[in-house]
Structure formats: structure tokens, C-alpha cells
Amino acid sequence: MNISLNKTDDVNGVITIEIEKADYQEKVEEALNRLRHQVNIPGFRQGKVPKGIIEKMYGKTVLADELSKILNDELFKYIRENNLPVLGEPLAVENEENKIDFEKDENFTFSFDIALSPEFELSLTHEDKLTYYHITLDEESLQDQINAYLNNYGTYEAVDEPALEDDLLKGTLTELENGEPKENGMVIENAVIMPLYVKDEETRKQLIGAKVGDKIVLNPKKAYDNNEAEIASLLQTTKDKIQDIDSDFSYEIKEITRYKKPEMNQEFFDKILGEGVVSSEEEFKLKVRDLLNTQFASPSDYLFIRDLRNLILDKMKDVQLPEEFLKRWLLESNKESTAESIENEFPKIIDDLKFSLAKDKIIKEHNIEVSHEDVEALGNEKAKAQFIQYGILNIREEFLGDYVKNMLSNEKTVNDLYQQTLNRKIIEGMKQTVDVEEKEITSKELSDMLEKEKEKEKEKEEEKGKEEASTGENRE
Known part of the structure; x- marks a missing residue:
């Protein structure tokens, strides 16, 4: 076997591999013998098929497979041992010389185009400037983040004041019929509403400013603009069970709770950063x-x-x-x-x-x-x-x-x-x-x-x- 490299220029070359019969004959014989013991051919017992028949039926295929293995192994071995800075992968040269005649040829020549990495100097020095x-x-972003922590770590406290749009209202919803509680109608205890999320402006205005003990008439589908998820949440049921509900409901407010931001104190600092990490507002922000x-x-x-x-x-x-x-x-x-x-x-x-x-x-x-x-x-x-x-x-x-x-x-x-x-x-x-x-x-x-x-x-x-x-x- 002979392998050589011809550099056509600084970044291109051709590797030529010449394979003689002695390079592949033993491997081909071993592969054919394995096949002889594996294949089933009518008229012959397994493992007793004459070698000549196996060679006639499979010889070219086996030769092609073994040549392919030898080429792959030797090509990349040559590249590795010679430290060739190859780009991409070798490509078979497309010409008449690379065509194989398995009937006549015993020695084969294969050529592969390769690309080589160019030699270059970067010449990076302190004259070159980067930032x-x-x-x-x-x-502004820092304060936004701190405000987010204040909004997330506060508490809701009951208030005896008119409701604001971002207060939580808790009360009893009672289904109505002709303005009166419907017989066997729905009654939802502890129904929670935040006026801010009510879509219908008229309903929202009724809720803002309402006090504990007030009763407000509302239609859930109108209030939430037919949003099934929000209606089901209010009525404490599933979306498939609200399709036929289009009644007005009386909403008696039992409690109004208001979000209270936490104070910028040690308890708050410890919740956000861990116990004792900082001890003042200035340290907290830093x-x-x-x-x-x-x-x-x-x-x-x-x-x-x-x-x-x-x-x-x-x-x-x-x-x-x-x-x-x-x-x-x-x-x-x-x-x-x-x-x-x-x-x-x-x-x-x-x-x-x-x-x-x-x-x-x-x-x-x-x-x-x-x-x-x-x-x-x-x-x-x-x-x-x-x-x-x-x-x-x-x-x-x-x-x-x-x-x-x-x-x-x-x-x-x-x-x-x-x-x-x-x-x-x-x-x-x-x-x-x-x-x-x-x-x-x-x-x-x-x-x-x-x-x-x-x-x-x-x-x-x-x-x-x-x-x-x-x-x-x-x-x-």
C-alpha cells in the first residue's frame, strides 16, 4: 500500500491511496469464510456451500466493503499521523481514474480532495484596542425590582373602609330569579372578587367604593366578558358546568382585605436575602x-x-x-x-x-x-x-x-x-x-x-x- 499527498496550493491537496491485492486479500477471504457459514442456499447444508459459489455470489460486494474499510482507516490514519490541518472531510476525486472495475482490476488507486487550514499570523498587540x-x-430598574419584592412579600389585612380597585372582596354569591333568590339555585360562600380584574365597567364601578354588608347585583358572564376560566373560578366550579348559567347573582360583601407592603426592616431583609446578610436599607439595596x-x-x-x-x-x-x-x-x-x-x-x-x-x-x-x-x-x-x-x-x-x-x-x-x-x-x-x-x-x-x-x-x-x-x- 502506498499513500501520498500532493499539495496543489497552500490550502488544497490530493491524497492518493494505492491498494494492492496483498493489502486486502486476507480480509476478503476471512469475510467470505464467515459468509459461507452464515448464509442459507437451497440444496446445500448451512456451512457446506462451496467456496466458489459464495465468491461468485458475494465476492464483489465483500471486496467493495473491505476496500471501503481499508480506505477509511488508512485515510484518517494518514491525516492523524501527519498532523494535517484538514478542514471539513476528504471528498473522493470525481474523475475516470477513480472508477473501479472489479472484474479486471486487482490493484486499485483512490484519490481524495482535501482542504487545508491556511497558515496565518494574528499579530494581536497592545496597539489593538478593545473594550x-x-x-x-x-x-430605575433596581427600584422596580425592589418594588417587586415589596409587592410579593406583603400581606392582605382586613379593612373597614370603602373598597379600592385592587382590594380583595370576599362574600356570598346567591343566584337570582326575577330579582329573588332562586329556588335550589347556586349559593357560593367565600366568593372572591378583585374589582381591578372585572371586565365590565358598570359592574366594576359598583364594586369600587362598596363597604362590608353591601349587596350588589351582578352577572358573572357580563362581569368577566364570557371568560370561562374566570367565571368558573368565581363560581367555584369547572368550565363545562357554566355553559347554561346566565343568571344575575346577588353579592353580599362579608370582608374587604387590602394589600399592605412590608416595611423595609430586618424581617423583610432576611426574607429576601437570608438571615443576617444585611442590616440596613442601604446595605440591602447594595x-x-x-x-x-x-x-x-x-x-x-x-x-x-x-x-x-x-x-x-x-x-x-x-x-x-x-x-x-x-x-x-x-x-x-x-x-x-x-x-x-x-x-x-x-x-x-x-x-x-x-x-x-x-x-x-x-x-x-x-x-x-x-x-x-x-x-x-x-x-x-x-x-x-x-x-x-x-x-x-x-x-x-x-x-x-x-x-x-x-x-x-x-x-x-x-x-x-x-x-x-x-x-x-x-x-x-x-x-x-x-x-x-x-x-x-x-x-x-x-x-x-x-x-x-x-x-x-x-x-x-x-x-x-x-x-x-x-x-x-x-x-x-
């Missing part, structure tokens, strides 16, 4: 801000990696890739793709590939490694950030541990965490390589910045569309 944004919660700021670690990393990508792509604009091979490989490896779709997406594909090659180079130059402990630590951080987003700042460690363990059982989640951890280590490496300005911005400033960038991108796309339309008209 790492430390994002903090703006004051701690809440710090915890909420953790959710901005990913956007900060994303912005830096995005800007690093743009810097690298600018430096690699003259780096040539095996584009024709890559288009062919993409078309052959993805049956859903078309030549047109690949052509449209190709500029982005090339940029993604260049950045991927650059990242591999950075990882190698900075000896970056990601351990399981690194992935687990980021998983723990992400889990905490998720609970914080849901308003849970005081999560028990044992519950958090179980949650993280469940996260790490998902392969896709682990891969995502691995890539994010890798990006963080790349960021740390880049902070030692290029000039990085550490800049603090608020979440509001971040939102404004991204909105402006989105507008600019939209303008570029519109301008590009006009240019393409103009070019098309000129061609016509």
Missing part, C-alpha cells in the same frame, strides 16, 4: 444590586467576543481559504442545502470559519484548557443567575446543587457551558495581549447602545438592498 463593558443595573449585576456577566462576555471577532476578521481579510472545496463539501454533507442557499450564506460561513481558526490559534498559544470543574463552576453561576432573574435571591445550597446536577446531565447544556467557559478564558488571555479598556455602563446604557447598533445595521441592509437592486436594473 470590556462591566454592566450594572440602572437605578446587596440586591450586586446580586442582580451577576446576570450581566454573559452580555459583557458576548460584547467582548463580538468585538474581538470583528478585530480578528479585519486582520484576516486577506487570508485565503479553500472556498470551492468548502462549497462542495457543504453541499455534499447537508442534503437539505442547495448551491444557491450555500452561496447566499457563504460569506458568513467563511467569517465563522476564520474566527474559529483564530480561536484555535489563541487557545494553543495561551495553553488554554477547560476542566470539568470549570464547567461545573459556570453551571453553578448560571443557575444562581436564573433564580435571581425569577426574584429568588436566597436559594438553599442543597437545592442549587441538585439543580446544577440536573443541568449538567444535558449534553447540549454542557457543550454550551464549555464554550462559554472557553470564551472567558480567551477573554482573560486577550486582556494580556491587546489594550483593553474596562468601562462601566448601566443596563439602560447597554440597551440604548444595542438599539443604536441595530438601527445602523438596518440602515446598512437597506443600503445594500438598494445597491443590489440598482445593479440588477443596470444589467437589464
Whole structure:
């Protein structure tokens, strides 16, 4: 067997594999002998079929299978042992020389096109400038979050005052007929109504300002605009049992309760953050801000990696890739793709590939490694950030541990965490390589910045569309 590489240019080559009869004969004989003992052929006992018949019936198929195995093993062994920086996968050369005649040939020659990663220098130095944004919660959003905690951790207390729209009214609903309690009609004790959620304005006005002991006549279907779920909830039944109910009801108010926000005191601080974590309102706000700021670690990393990508792509604009091979490989490896779709997406594909090659180079130059402990630590951080987003700042460690363990059982989640951890280590490496300005911005400033960038991108796309339309008209 002879294997050789002919580089047609810096990024393209052809691997040729010459296979002689001695390279495959023994394997073919072994495969035919196995078949001889396995197949059932009428007129012969199993295992006693003459070898010549087996060879005549299955010889070509077995030879093709064994050649395929040898080719696959030797091709990738050659690539591995010679450390060839292959892009994509080898593709069989499509020419007459690669055609096989199993009737006549005993020696075979196979050729495969390969694409090679280009050699390039990133030349990243402290002359290159990037910004790492430390994002903090703006004051308005911080106060909104604190208000949310105040709204969630308060209590309802009975009041002897006219009802407000967001008070809870509790009373007895009695089904009426001709203005009187209906015989054997529905009576619902402890029926709860909040005027704020009543759809009918006339009914809502009757409820707002009502006092304990007042009786109000209302029609549930009218009050809730035929919303089956809300009507069933009020009448304490199921949706299928309210279809034929269209009566008026008398509602006698037995109790009015009003939401009372908690005081900003130690009891409240302990409920939100855990016992003794803070002891004053100022400390509470600072701690809440710090915890909420953790959710901005990913956007900060994303912005830096995005800007690093743009810097690298600018430096690699003259780096040539095996584009024709890559288009062919993409078309052959993805049956859903078309030549047109690949052509449209190709500029982005090339940029993604260049950045991927650059990242591999950075990882190698900075000896970056990601351990399981690194992935687990980021998983723990992400889990905490998720609970914080849901308003849970005081999560028990044992519950958090179980949650993280469940996260790490998902392969896709682990891969995502691995890539994010890798990006963080790349960021740390880049902070030692290029000039990085550490800049603090608020979440509001971040939102404004991204909105402006989105507008600019939209303008570029519109301008590009006009240019393409103009070019098309000129061609016509």
C-alpha cells in the first residue's frame, strides 16, 4: 500500500491511496469464510456451500466493503499521523481514474480532495484596542425590582373602609330569579372578587367604593366578558358546568382585605436575602444590586467576543481559504442545502470559519484548557443567575446543587457551558495581549447602545438592498 499527498496550493491537496491485492486479500477471504457459514442456499447444508459459489455470489460486494474499510482507516490514519490541518472531510476525486472495475482490476488507486487550514499570523498587540463593558443595573430598574419584592412579600389585612380597585372582596354569591333568590339555585360562600380584574365597567364601578354588608347585583358572564376560566373560578366550579348559567347573582360583601407592603426592616431583609446578610436599607439595596449585576456577566462576555471577532476578521481579510472545496463539501454533507442557499450564506460561513481558526490559534498559544470543574463552576453561576432573574435571591445550597446536577446531565447544556467557559478564558488571555479598556455602563446604557447598533445595521441592509437592486436594473 502506498499513500501520498500532493499539495496543489497552500490550502488544497490530493491524497492518493494505492491498494494492492496483498493489502486486502486476507480480509476478503476471512469475510467470505464467515459468509459461507452464515448464509442459507437451497440444496446445500448451512456451512457446506462451496467456496466458489459464495465468491461468485458475494465476492464483489465483500471486496467493495473491505476496500471501503481499508480506505477509511488508512485515510484518517494518514491525516492523524501527519498532523494535517484538514478542514471539513476528504471528498473522493470525481474523475475516470477513480472508477473501479472489479472484474479486471486487482490493484486499485483512490484519490481524495482535501482542504487545508491556511497558515496565518494574528499579530494581536497592545496597539489593538478593545473594550470590556462591566454592566450594572440602572437605578430605575433596581427600584422596580425592589418594588417587586415589596409587592410579593406583603400581606392582605382586613379593612373597614370603602373598597379600592385592587382590594380583595370576599362574600356570598346567591343566584337570582326575577330579582329573588332562586329556588335550589347556586349559593357560593367565600366568593372572591378583585374589582381591578372585572371586565365590565358598570359592574366594576359598583364594586369600587362598596363597604362590608353591601349587596350588589351582578352577572358573572357580563362581569368577566364570557371568560370561562374566570367565571368558573368565581363560581367555584369547572368550565363545562357554566355553559347554561346566565343568571344575575346577588353579592353580599362579608370582608374587604387590602394589600399592605412590608416595611423595609430586618424581617423583610432576611426574607429576601437570608438571615443576617444585611442590616440596613442601604446595605440591602447594595446587596440586591450586586446580586442582580451577576446576570450581566454573559452580555459583557458576548460584547467582548463580538468585538474581538470583528478585530480578528479585519486582520484576516486577506487570508485565503479553500472556498470551492468548502462549497462542495457543504453541499455534499447537508442534503437539505442547495448551491444557491450555500452561496447566499457563504460569506458568513467563511467569517465563522476564520474566527474559529483564530480561536484555535489563541487557545494553543495561551495553553488554554477547560476542566470539568470549570464547567461545573459556570453551571453553578448560571443557575444562581436564573433564580435571581425569577426574584429568588436566597436559594438553599442543597437545592442549587441538585439543580446544577440536573443541568449538567444535558449534553447540549454542557457543550454550551464549555464554550462559554472557553470564551472567558480567551477573554482573560486577550486582556494580556491587546489594550483593553474596562468601562462601566448601566443596563439602560447597554440597551440604548444595542438599539443604536441595530438601527445602523438596518440602515446598512437597506443600503445594500438598494445597491443590489440598482445593479440588477443596470444589467437589464
